[in-house]
Amino acid sequence: MRWTQTLIPTMKETPEGAEIPSHVLMLRAGLIHQVMAGAYTYLPLGRRALNKAEQIVREEMDRTGAVEILMSALTPISLWEQTGRVEAFGDVLIQFAVRRQNRKVQMALGPTHEEVVTDLVAKFISSYRQMPITLYQIQTKFRNEERPRFGVLRTSEFLMKDAYSFDVSVESLGKSYKKMYAAYCRIFARCGLKYLAVEAESGPIGGDASHEFMIVAENGEDSIIHCKDCGYAANLEKAEIGARSGSLSRGLPQEIEQVATPGATTIEQVSRFLKCKPEEMIKTLVYVADAGPIAVLVRGDHEANENKIRRAAKAQKLALADPATIQRVTGAPVGFAGPVGLREKIPVYADRDVEFMINAVTGANQADTHLKGVNPGRDFQIDCAADLRNARSGDPCPRCSSRVALRHAIEVGHVFKLGTKYSEALNARFLDAQEQLRPIIMGCYGIGVNRIIAGLIETSNDAQGIIWPVALAPYEVVVAPINVADAPSREAAERIYDALAAAGIDVLLDDRDVRAGVKFKDADLVGFPLRVVIGDRGLKQGQIEIKWRWEEKPQMIPLEGAVAAIADLIRQERASGARFAPQKKSV
Numbered sequence: 001m002r003w004t005q006t007l008i009p010t011m012k013e014t015p016e017g018a019e020i021p022s023h024v025l026m027l028r029a030g031l032i033h034q035v036m037a038g039a040y041t042y043l044p045l046g047r048r049a050l051n052k053a054e055q056i057v058r059e060e061m062d063r064t065g066a067v068e069i070l071m072s073a074l075t076p077i078s079l080w081e082q083t084g085r086v087e088a089f090g091d092v093l094i095q096f097a098v099r100r101q102n103r104k105v106q107m108a109l110g111p112t113h114e115e116v117v118t119d120l121v122a123k124f125i126s127s128y129r130q131m132p133i134t135l136y137q138i139q140t141k142f143r144n145e146e147r148p149r150f151g152v153l154r155t156s157e158f159l160m161k162d163a164y165s166f167d168v169s170v171e172s173l174g175k176s177y178k179k180m181y182a183a184y185c186r187i188f189a190r191c192g193l194k195y196l197a198v199e200a201e202s203g204p205i206g207g208d209a210s211h212e213f214m215i216v217a218e219n220g221e222d223s224i225i226h227c228k229d230c231g232y233a234a235n236l237e238k239a240e241i242g243a244r245s246g247s248l249s250r251g252l253p254q255e256i257e258q259v260a261t262p263g264a265t266t267i268e269q270v271s272r273f274l275k276c277k278p279e280e281m282i283k284t285l286v287y288v289a290d291a292g293p294i295a296v297l298v299r300g301d302h303e304a305n306e307n308k309i310r311r312a313a314k315a316q317k318l319a320l321a322d323p324a325t326i327q328r329v330t331g332a333p334v335g336f337a338g339p340v341g342l343r344e345k346i347p348v349y350a351d352r353d354v355e356f357m358i359n360a361v362t363g364a365n366q367a368d369t370h371l372k373g374v375n376p377g378r379d380f381q382i383d384c385a386a387d388l389r390n391a392r393s394g395d396p397c398p399r400c401s402s403r404v405a406l407r408h409a410i411e412v413g414h415v416f417k418l419g420t421k422y423s424e425a426l427n428a429r430f431l432d433a434q435e436q437l438r439p440i441i442m443g444c445y446g447i448g449v450n451r452i453i454a455g456l457i458e459t460s461n462d463a464q465g466i467i468w469p470v471a472l473a474p475y476e477v478v479v480a481p482i483n484v485a486d487a488p489s490r491e492a493a494e495r496i497y498d499a500l501a502a503a504g505i506d507v508l509l510d511d512r513d514v515r516a517g518v519k520f521k522d523a524d525l526v527g528f529p530l531r532v533v534i535g536d537r538g539l540k541q542g543q544i545e546i547k548w549r550w551e552e553k554p555q556m557i558p559l560e561g562a563v564a565a566i567a568d569l570i571r572q573e574r575a576s577g578a579r580f581a582p583q584k585k586s587v
């Protein structure tokens with residue numbers, strides 16, 4: 001391809017509204033164009049990068065034995081009603097009615113395809129002999145995004161690879177899951193991404209049944225907990241905390257003292273008012289679980305984790321109590337709850353760190369009043385002590401004796417053991433070897449293809465622009481004659497370009513009649529892995545210049561044999577990615 005015959009609208013300035021490197025660079029390098037908030041056109045370079053990511057995903061899916069299909073994006077609303085997901089998705093589901101002759105047909109644009117694929121399988125799979133099978137597609141998904149931002153990282157329309165496995169047993173599902181997990185590792189490694197597979201909330205199957213694939217990035221919207229020493233990694237919802245020790249607020253227990261705290265309802269207000277630190281306070285939260293209200297205690301500087309609380313309380317449902325319930329249970333308005341002297345006898349759940357607290361400050365279950373000198377065990381009983389809070393940097397690792405760190409990350413993939421939720425709802429059953437009718441056991445596996453591109457750019461760039469690995473680069477090589485008006489330079493560039501293209505290299509010829517400086521700036525901005533520069537001075541000595549995007553200095557190579565040498569370099573780099581990989585910061 002020639003630069004003058006394609007569409008690469010590069011920009012010098014940072015576009016308005018773009019905050020993070022991937023968004024800025026995708027716009028500036030002419031990869032994407034915003035059509036409206038949350039929707040983008042992929043321009044030629046963006047489309048090429050996306051194609052490459054898609055192809056890597058497809059190859060690795062095929063290698064696992066998964067079978068590609070393409071489901072419709074338009075789906076009947078009835079399918080979503082059968083699984084209760086019209087409510088579950090709420091405004092995220094893009095639905096509408098269209099007129100067909102004299103009736104209105106309600107439909108939705110697929111935000112995901114569990115319903116459609118399960119319905120399909122229910123119709124065609126009826127025997128254990130037809131499984132295991134994994135079906136996948138690469139298709140545009142639609143989810144109404146209330147606050148689209150960060151370029152293609154958070155949009156209402158995105159390209160996704162979604163796969164669904166169908167098995168006869170939980171053991172067999174385990175094998176399907178492992179295959180997908182391994183394929184995901186290969187995909188992200190081939191894309192040149194530094195990723196972490198982190199434990200995630202597991203849903204109905206429980207145990208080690210869900211992982212998210214994350215790219216560690218400063219601007220990532222997900223929080224993960226990572227231990228550098230043993231490799232433990234989990235998302236914030238799931239991350240466990242190792243054994244606690246009582247290092248804080250040592251001292252002799254004092255008498256309880258009631259103090260007035262007019263209008264101070266938050267941890268910050270109370271700590272300012274009483275001149276105590278948040279870590280010296282007990283935060284008392286009232287939740288409503290399946291069997292009624294429970295009190296949950298965490299240290300003032302900690303955040304409660306609802307998933308952990310739900311598990312500890314063995315509850316299906318859990319929600320923060322409304323003000324009326326809080327008033328009834330504690331005898332005080334919101335903001336003054338405490339474990340001492342609750343009006344109603346309700347179970348008290350405490351995070352492990354609370355057990356070690358001495359002379360804590362808590363709400364007094366009276367308006368505008370707190371208590372000082374509160375001691376667990378002496379002043380109130382804990383019915384259940386467990387890990388109930390979010391982990392944070394410096395917490396003990398749950399797997400080794402080290403400390404964990406909180407990192408920000410971009411989620412690019414998710415593998416999940418679904419169980420029978422959809423097969424039960426949509427009646428996807430099979431006859432087992434004993435002629436018993438049983439629900440099919442499912443897994444689902446997603447990859448955000450756009451996020452592969454954005455995640456790569458977010459973590460692989462410098463002040464000049466994007467740094468692509470050969471695997472994803474829109475073009476592997478850019479050939480740039482310094483001066484197209486100089487006939488020998490132009491002709492040499494044309495010859496090299498033609499020969500590289502004939503050798504199967506993705507090459508772009510920068511045939512624009514612009515200053516060399518502009519070509520170099522654009523080449524760095526777009527980030528082609530290898531730049532080949534042809535100038536009249538070098539040509540006179542029988543030499544041309546090549547430079548890897550991630551290396552400081554160019555090198556001169558003989559014109560004679562240059563095409564074979566360049567093609568070899570690119571083929572080696574395609575196979576190993578070894579030249580690109582080391583320049584990336586480690587996770």
Ligand SMILES: [Zn+2]
Pocket residue numbers: 227228229230231232397398399400401402403
């Ligand atoms: Zn560890």
